[in-house]
Amino acid sequence: MRILEYYYFGKMPQSCSMEQCMRTSRWLCDCCQQYLCLQHLNEHNALLISQLNSLTNKIDTLSDRLETLNSHKAIGNSREKLEQWRQDCYKKIDSFFEQKCQELDQLVNEKVSQQREELNRIQSKIPELINTQETTRQDVDRLTSSIRQLETNMNKIEQTCFTINIRPLIIDDTLISIEKTSDDELDLSTLSPVYRTIHRAQESFRPFTANDRYLLMHQEPNLCLLDKEMNIVKQVLWPFDAIQDMCWSSTLDRFIVLGKNNIYLVNENTMSINNVHTMEERNWLSCTCSDTVLFACTNGRAASIMEFTLFPTIELIREWKHPRTCTKDEFIVSTTYNNESLALVIVNVLDKSLRMELRYAKTLEHIWTFRLDIKWAQKLAFRCCSLPCNEWLIIDHETGRLIQTTKDGKMKKTVKYQPTPCRATLLDTNTLAVSTMQGINLHTIQ
Incomplete structure (x- = not known):
């Protein structure tokens, strides 16, 4: 002062x-x-x-x-992900090394096997000639020549050299990107008008998903990869059964496509499609994955949630059954993983009620429940997707709305949407893709 x-x-x-x-x-x-x-x-x-x-x-x-301030505690989960990535890379390198060692062994064993057959033939021929007591000079000369050739071949095998062409393992900064999670919650009321649309043939399956580079969708009769401008950059014929759901696995660096009874992997680089698991006794409805586990939900009442390992192979490790998952008269129509939690959209077929539940992914313990103010009338599956700051977006096709919830399961915003929305996913921090019966629309959201 x-x-x-x-x-x-x-x-x-x-x-x-x-x-x-x-x-x-x-x-x-x-x-x-x-x-x-x-x-x-x-x-x-x-x-x-x-x-x-x-x-x-x-x-x-x-x-x-x-x-x-404990900085290690603040970045603990992120360090765990990096450590898991390192261990997965070690496993992939070890697996690749073993594969190449087996190829080397196979090349040598094939030659050794050929010589063993020849040696067995000679070994059986000599007693046969001795027993018949009718050996000729030609027989002796042929056997001598065969033994010399066998000896020459074995010398070659012992002196065999292999040319191993090895390229260095190139690791660049694009393998891992570290970005600070947005501290800003999105506001659904700021949803922009549609700024880009890709129309879809009526016979196409509606599920779609995305990674940080591409969007994957079905455009009858092909499975198509689109860039962020909605241009088709790659496509491949889809000759298999109906597509129930899709998700992206950063661990596998593959898209996961859920068929009626099958689980497929799609390589974004080659567009190759591999059937990696079949369960004829199960019908699938939805899927999602963490860094280590694929969650696949069965289609029908008293739904089960199946957990599969992602690496080194997709194998079933656990089945969560009712009543842990839902009641005997309920469907789980959507499963979405985010930040160690599973969001489940559940339909009761008796009273037609709908709710979204958030569960801990490792234990399926209940966190909170959000009840929707509508009755389920159509036979379409309600879907949801994750938003920044642990918020969620529910796609309401019954009344044509997008419903945003808070991280603790409270209503935050709702907006009317036309034409009727079916699915949605966030492509980046503020680009929302919404699937309708006619196609996929892109919006910005702040």
């Missing part, structure tokens, strides 16, 4: 500005523009100094907190 001494020359003295104080002011305080007597000036100054002391205490508290 800067104090200006106040003098009066030929003027009436100024009274103190404080209420009920009749003393004459001695100074003008330039920070609050009050005329203060000596007593109130001291009190005013003491008050300001006490506020400084309080700020000093807060700064000291923040300083102590900064000193004890």
Whole structure:
């Protein structure tokens, strides 16, 4: 506080500005523009100094907190993901190494096997000639020649050299990108008008998914890969059964496509399609995956959730059954993984009610329930997708809405959507792709 001494020359003295104080002011305080007597000036100054002391205490508290801040705890989950990636890479390298060793062994074993057959033939021929007692000079010469050739061949095998062409394993920064998770929640009310659309043939299957580069969809009769401008960059004929759902696995670097009874892997580089698992006794409805596990939900009442390992092979490790998953009269029509949680959209076929439940992915323990204010009438599956900050988006095709929930399962925003939405996914931090009966629309959302 800067104090200006106040003098009066030929003027009436100024009274103190404080209420009920009749003393004459001695100074003008330039920070609050009050005329203060000596007593109130001291009190005013003491008050300001006490506020400084309080700020000093807060700064000291923040300083102590900064000193004890556990940065390892803050990045713990991210380090675990990096460590898992490293272990997975080690496994892939070891598997590839074993494969090449087997190829080497096979090349040598094939030659050894040929010589063993020849050796067995000679070994059986000599006793046969001895027993018949009718050996000729030609027989001896042929056997001698065969033995010499066998010896020559074995010498060649022992001296065999293989040319191993090895390219260095190139690791660049594009393998792993580290980005700070957005601290900003999206606001569904800022959904922009459609700025790009790709139309879809009526016979096409509606599921679609995306990674950070491409969007995968079915465009009868092909499976198509689209860039972020919705241009088809690659496609391949889809000759298999109906597509129930799709998801992307960063661990496998593959798209996972769920058929009626089958699980397929799609390579975005070659567009090759591999059937990696078949369960004839199960009908699938939805799927999602974490870094280590594929979750596949069965189609029908009393639905099960099946857990499969992703690496080194897709193998069933666990089945969650009703009543842990849902009641005997309920369908699980959507499964979505995000941040160690599973979002399940559940339909009760008796009272036609719908709800979304958030569960812990490792235990299926309940976190919260969000009940929808509608009745299930159509036979279409309700779907949901994850949003930043652990929020969720439910696609309501019954009443034509997009419903945004908070991270603790409360209604946040709803917007009407036409034509009727079927599915949606966030392509990047603020690009929303919405699937309808006619095609896929792109919007921005803030």
